[in-house]
Amino acid sequence: MKELIKKYNVPAPRYTSYPTVPFWDVDQFNTDTYLQSVVRSVKESNEQQGISLYIHLPYCESLCTFCGCNKRITKNHDVEGPYITALLKEWKMYTELMGERPVIQEIHLGGGTPTFFSPENIKNLISGILDGARVLPQAEFGFEGHPNNTSREHLETLAKLGFSRVSFGIQDTSTAIQKVINRLQPWENVERAVNWARELNYSSINFDLVYGLPFQHKENIEETIGKTLELRPERIAFYSYAHVPWIKGLGQRKFTEADLPKDQEKRALYELGCEKLREAGYVEIGMDHFSLEEDSLFKAWRNNTLHRNFMGYTSGKTQLMVGLGVSSISDSWYGFAQNEKKVEDYLERVDRGEIPIFRGHILTAEDLFIRKKILEIMCFGETSITDKEMGERGSTIRERLLPLQQDGLVQLGEKVKVTEQGRTFLRNICMAFDARLWRTSPDQQMFSMSV
Ligand SMILES: C[S@@+](CC[C@H](N)C(=O)[O-])C[C@H]1O[C@@H](n2cnc3c(N)ncnc32)[C@H](O)[C@@H]1O
Ligand code: SF4
Numbered sequence: 001m002k003e004l005i006k007k008y009n010v011p012a013p014r015y016t017s018y019p020t021v022p023f024w025d026v027d028q029f030n031t032d033t034y035l036q037s038v039v040r041s042v043k044e045s046n047e048q049q050g051i052s053l054y055i056h057l058p059y060c061e062s063l064c065t066f067c068g069c070n071k072r073i074t075k076n077h078d079v080e081g082p083y084i085t086a087l088l089k090e091w092k093m094y095t096e097l098m099g100e101r102p103v104i105q106e107i108h109l110g111g112g113t114p115t116f117f118s119p120e121n122i123k124n125l126i127s128g129i130l131d132g133a134r135v136l137p138q139a140e141f142g143f144e145g146h147p148n149n150t151s152r153e154h155l156e157t158l159a160k161l162g163f164s165r166v167s168f169g170i171q172d173t174s175t176a177i178q179k180v181i182n183r184l185q186p187w188e189n190v191e192r193a194v195n196w197a198r199e200l201n202y203s204s205i206n207f208d209l210v211y212g213l214p215f216q217h218k219e220n221i222e223e224t225i226g227k228t229l230e231l232r233p234e235r236i237a238f239y240s241y242a243h244v245p246w247i248k249g250l251g252q253r254k255f256t257e258a259d260l261p262k263d264q265e266k267r268a269l270y271e272l273g274c275e276k277l278r279e280a281g282y283v284e285i286g287m288d289h290f291s292l293e294e295d296s297l298f299k300a301w302r303n304n305t306l307h308r309n310f311m312g313y314t315s316g317k318t319q320l321m322v323g324l325g326v327s328s329i330s331d332s333w334y335g336f337a338q339n340e341k342k343v344e345d346y347l348e349r350v351d352r353g354e355i356p357i358f359r360g361h362i363l364t365a366e367d368l369f370i371r372k373k374i375l376e377i378m379c380f381g382e383t384s385i386t387d388k389e390m391g392e393r394g395s396t397i398r399e400r401l402l403p404l405q406q407d408g409l410v411q412l413g414e415k416v417k418v419t420e421q422g423r424t425f426l427r428n429i430c431m432a433f434d435a436r437l438w439r440t441s442p443d444q445q446m447f448s449m450s451v
Helices: 002-008 031-044 077-098 119-130 152-160 175-180 187-199 218-231 245-254 263-279 296-302 343-351 365-380 393-406 421-431 435-440
Strands: 051-057 103-111 134-145 163-171 204-211 235-240 283-285 289-291 307-309 312-314 321-324 329-331 335-339 357-362 382-384 410-412 415-418
Touching: 002 263, 002 421, 031 077, 031 335, 031 357, 051 119, 077 119, 077 321, 077 343, 103 119, 119 152, 134 152, 152 163, 152 187, 163 187, 187 204, 187 218, 204 218, 204 263, 218 263, 235 263, 263 283, 283 296, 289 296, 296 312, 307 365, 321 335, 365 382, 365 421, 365 435, 393 410, 393 421, 415 421
Parallel strands: 051 103, 051 321, 103 134, 134 163, 163 204, 204 235
Antiparallel strands: 235 289, 283 289, 307 312, 321 329, 329 335, 335 357, 382 415, 410 415
16 A cells, blocks of 8 residues: 555545636636526426535634635624625526526535624525525535534524534644644534534534644544544545645645655554544545445435535535535536635625626536546446447546556456545546546646545
């Protein structure tokens, strides 16, 4: 394993989309064409499937210095009202465009920190979104809650609005690491929030944990997993710390790269965590995610209905995901579009009555084909690569996969199948299919390391 990690630990995309964002053909993108594809997708989504909504709530009260998300730090809560107004206006523009009553299968509130917003403002937002929409019986609504500021009232309000899933950002429970990343979060706060969620019948609680943080050692992982197991959340996302300071600016530069556990050391943290989670009955789903067998994510994995989009793995597949809010990405299946990344630009464009898209990509026939293949590898661990289906590109992909086969990461036949050992290297396996990556071979520093 040691040698394999050395060999395959290269910058690699996380494949929450194909093409990945740095390879979008932004010059060919046209917002009107994209919006037409949204309308097409609504028509093609049958009544059982509905659409997904991702709503980005960017504000946080203080900066965690490891954070790679799009956020705005402020203690001024006057920003809440105008932001909610803009989100509702943006949604109205979409519903007018769709021309029919939207059928909703999934809502996810992400951030930033959704629980920065008062329960009352969140209620106005969700009621406004649902007003005039139809919610599917199997719909799943979830939100990201910061344990330090998730109140019982937040959880109660959201439960009444149909939310049954909550994801808490935990990262690392040791005070020493929390100091380094500027995120002091007493364990009592986590316990309190989780207990409230259970009392209010939330069916799925997720913990976000991160390995590879600055100065993080095995003892920290042991403590973090040990505490996590005391509360036994249904899902755990165990993320590899992505050190991408060239994108996110100074926020991450409070520690240097020298303070980060590297390659083998980082991998050992992951393996320790995985081992403890497996021992405790968690099953690894795709990449980074663990779930208890009673959770819908595990069932989707078992039934081959797992899906992956910009939110990561999800149990409900929809053809259309509308992203609302600053920096959100929408996916019409035929195209991707991203909203303005600066809050001021976002607010200004919505105020002008524009859907605030600033860049995107329309998928070519080849993109659509490759997207399907990569999705199958990421979600099911296999995809067919018959000559009939692959045409000329088949031999090239086989050639690229050959070294991975020799290293025991995949089996090659009519299908490419990821082996147990290969699961660590899912990102590398997908890279063999990534025609745009191979054609342009850009500055690889735009991706974090694969392990
Ligand atoms: C928007 S935050 C979660 C919600 C809330 N803001 C909080 O911090 O509790 C989403 C998650 O992304 C993960 N994350 C953020 N920056 C990361 C990085 N640089 N590398 C890996 N994971 C990261 C963290 O696990 C974090 O909980
Ligand atoms: S980890 Fe969460 S709370 Fe911290 S800065 Fe990032 S989004 Fe905000």
